Amino acid sequence: MRALSTLLGMPQHRFASIHVVGTNGKSSVTRMIAALLEAHGVSSGACVSPHAARWSERVLVHGEEIAAAEFAATVKRAATAAETVNRSLEEGEAVTQFELATAAAFVALAGARVEAAAVEAGLGGRLDATNTIPSKVTVLTSVGLDHTEWLGESEEKIAAEKLAVLRDHSTLVLGRVSQAVAALAEQAASEHGAKLIVAPHDPGPEVQLRAQGRFQRRNFALAAAAAEAFLGELDRERVATVATGLRIPGRLERVAGDPPTLLDAAHNPDGATALAEALPEVGGDRPVVACLAILSDKNASAMIKALAPRLAQAICTELPADGPNTSTMQTFQARRPAFAAADLVRICEETGLAAEAESNFTAAVSRGRELALESGGILLIAGSHYALAPARAALGLCED
Numbered sequence: 477m478r479a480l481s482t483l484l485g486m487p488q489h490r491f492a493s494i495h496v497v498g499t500n501g502k503s504s505v506t507r508m509i510a511a512l513l514e515a516h517g518v519s520s521g522a523c524v525s526p527h528a529a530r531w532s533e534r535v536l537v538h539g540e541e542i543a544a545a546e547f548a549a550t551v552k553r554a555a556t557a558a559e560t561v562n563r564s565l566e567e568g569e570a571v572t573q574f575e576l577a578t579a580a581a582f583v584a585l586a587g588a589r590v591e592a593a594a595v596e597a598g599l600g601g602r603l604d605a606t607n608t609i610p611s612k613v614t615v616l617t618s619v620g621l622d623h624t625e626w627l628g629e630s631e632e633k634i635a636a637e638k639l640a641v642l643r644d645h646s647t648l649v650l651g652r653v654s655q656a657v658a659a660l661a662e663q664a665a666s667e668h669g670a671k672l673i674v675a676p677h678d679p680g681p682e683v684q685l686r687a688q689g690r691f692q693r694r695n696f697a698l699a700a701a702a703a704e705a706f707l708g709e710l711d712r713e714r715v716a717t718v719a720t721g722l723r724i725p726g727r728l729e730r731v732a733g734d735p736p737t738l739l740d741a742a743h744n745p746d747g748a749t750a751l752a753e754a755l756p757e758v759g760g761d762r763p764v765v766a767c768l769a770i771l772s773d774k775n776a777s778a779m780i781k782a783l784a785p786r787l788a789q790a791i792c793t794e795l796p797a798d799g800p801n802t803s804t805m806q807t808f809q810a811r812r813p814a815f816a817a818a819d820l821v822r823i824c825e826e827t828g829l830a831a832e833a834e835s836n837f838t839a840a841v842s843r844g845r846e847l848a849l850e851s852g853g854i855l856l857i858a859g860s861h862y863a864l865a866p867a868r869a870a871l872g873l874c875e876d
Contacts, residue, residue: 487586493609498617508699509594521590528864554580578605602640620746675701689754735848745778763788763853767844790831792820793840841870
């Protein structure tokens with residue numbers, strides 16, 4: 477990544493940066509930070525991952541997805557540089573897909589002449605492709621047991637990988653974490669001569685968020701603390717304007733009204749717990765029918781156990797391997813297939829949750845809508861980032 481960045485002229489050094497690491501909440505916090513900076517007169521961008529349907533969704537400039545032609549030009553430039561880098565590497569090594577996408581995002585943000593960018597880490601931190609930015613502020617959103625095969629089997633080991641991105645004499649903004657992780661964060665800040673800020677868990681009663689769920693209130697409070705660490709004191713009216721206007725796709729996102737239909741990317745136990753906590757706020761006493769698809773390397777048992785008390789029924793399905801906007805899913809499933817629908821049903825039944833299997837994703841969504849309509853309830857589609865695009869397609873919301 478350093479070789480690729482050097483060949484591209486170190487584009488990530490042409491804007492100030494805030495690095496967002498953590499297990500859950502990264503995309504929301506990254507979008508929120510960028511929006512808060514923009515609202516305070518700082519020309520801002522963001523780099524988020526993964527995307528739902530288009531790779532260009534990963535690059536936001538002034539709060540909007542980068543134009544297709546501009547993104548294509550940056551990818552072409554990064555790919556040409558990658559070919560040169562690959563020739564200098566040892567046999568069997570090559571620039572990875574994520575490294576190329578990250579480099580292209582940095583080129584795009586520099587080309588847009590943003591003054592600052594919020595950058596979401598992809599996996600971990602220490603060895604992540606995003607760990608080449610000279611960040612002024614680092615945000616640790618949360619730490620949970622996810623990607624343990626790469627990051628370690630304990631929260632402390634995972635936190636150490638994420639905290640390794642902290643720069644000397646910068647600022648570390650800490651979200652809701654365990655005491656052990658908080659102690660590690662304090663130690664890391666001390667070693668780097670960095671200022672440590674513990675964010676509040678709520679932005680205050682005067683802040684009304686468009687994004688629903690208590691977890692989004694925590695995320696917004698964290699984003700505001702990070703923006704303030706970067707800018708200085710924030711303007712309350714501008715903060716309120718951002719809060720009421722900012723849409724966060726794929727996080728308790730309401731996409732249809734009959735029956736009310738929600739998309740949520742919760743894909744690990746902590747994410748499922750946060751989603752379960754938020755469902756009564758969104759649906760009240762209405763029964764929730766969930767359409768669930770989960771990748772096989774995730775802790776499906778813990779996820780379903782967290783969600784089950786809030787669900788009336790589940791339709792268990794599988795992520796499609798073909799169809800519109802699924803090229804990314806094809807690549808992903810080659811390494812990480814989804815749980816079979818029947819296996820998810822078994823897990824649901826072990827928790828006492830009524831469930832049925834429908835391996836065809838589109839048919840599962842249709843069945844979920846049917847049951848939600850019959851019961852006067854709401855439909856929830858959740859379990860993976862990679863369910864978002866096929867869910868939109870199944871609901872007839874797919875973009876051209």
